[in-house]
Amino acid sequence: MTTSTTFDVExxxxxxxxxxxQKMGNRLWAPMFAMAVMAFPVALxxxxxxxxxxxxxxxxxxxxxxxYVAAFGxxxxxxxxxxxxxxxxxxLGRFRKGGGDIQEATGSRVQTxxxxxxxxxxxxxxxxxxxxxxxAVVLHFVAASNVGTWSLESVERWARVxxxxxxxxxxxxxxxxxxxxxxxxxxxxxQSIRIRQLPDTA
Numbered sequence: 001m002t003t004s005t006t007f008d009v010e011x012x013x014x015x016x017x018x019x020x021x022q023k024m025g026n027r028l029w030a031p032m033f034a035m036a037v038m039a040f041p042v043a044l045x046x047x048x049x050x051x052x053x054x055x056x057x058x059x060x061x062x063x064x065x066x067x068y069v070a071a072f073g074x075x076x077x078x079x080x081x082x083x084x085x086x087x088x089x090x091x092l093g094r095f096r097k098g099g100g101d102i103q104e105a106t107g108s109r110v111q112t113x114x115x116x117x118x119x120x121x122x123x124x125x126x127x128x129x130x131x132x133x134x135x136a137v138v139l140h141f142v143a144a145s146n147v148g149t150w151s152l153e154s155v156e157r158w159a160r161v162x163x164x165x166x167x168x169x170x171x172x173x174x175x176x177x178x179x180x181x182x183x184x185x186x187x188x189x190x191q192s193i194r195i196r197q198l199p200d201t202a
Contacts, residue, residue, distance in 0.1 A: 015100020022093025029086035039076035067144035088180035125176030133169030
C-alpha cells in the first residue's frame with residue numbers, strides 16, 4: 001500500500017478491474033429494478049381490492065389484505081433501493097476500471113484507490129436495510145396467513161410493529177445510498193488528481 005496525496009492506493013502494473021461488489025452490481029441492478037416494476041402494481045391492485053372490502057364491511061379480509069399490500073409494496077421498495085445501490089456500485093466499478101485502463105494506456109504504474117471507509121459503510125448499511133425490510137415482508141405474510149386464527153386487534157398490532165421495521169429498513173437504505181454517493185465524489189477527486197499526475201509519470 002502506498003499513498004497518493006491523501007488517498008490510500010494499490011499500485012500495480014495493470015488495472016485491477018472490478019471488485020466483487022461492483023461485479024455484483026453490474027449483474028443484479030437490472031433484475032432488481034424489474035422486480036420493483038412487478039411488485040408495485042401488485043400492491044396497487046391489492047389496495048383497490050382492500051378498499052372494496054372495507055366499503056362492504058368485510059374487515060377481516062381487509063385486515064388480511066392490508067398485510068399483503070404492505071408486503072408487496074415493500075418488496076417493491078426493497079427491490080428499487082437495492083437496484084439503486086447496485087447501480088451506485090456499478091458506477092464506482094466503471095470509474096475503477098476506466099481509471100486503471102487510462103493509466104495503463106499511458107505506460108504508467110496503475111494506482112487504484114483502496115475501498116474507502118464510506119464504501120464499506122455503504123455496503124453494511126445496504127445489507128442491514130435489506131435484512132430489516134425482508135424480515136418485515138416475511139412477517140407480513142405470516143400475519144396475513146393467521147388472520148383467521150388471530151384477533152383483529154393482534155393483526156393490527158403486528159401491522160403497527162412491522163411499520164417500524166419497514167421504516168428503519170428504508171432509513172438504512174437511504175443512509176447507505178448517501179454514503180455511496182459520497183464515495184463517488186471521493187473517487188472523482190482521486191481520479192482528477194491522478195489524471196493530472198500522468199503527464200509527469202508516463
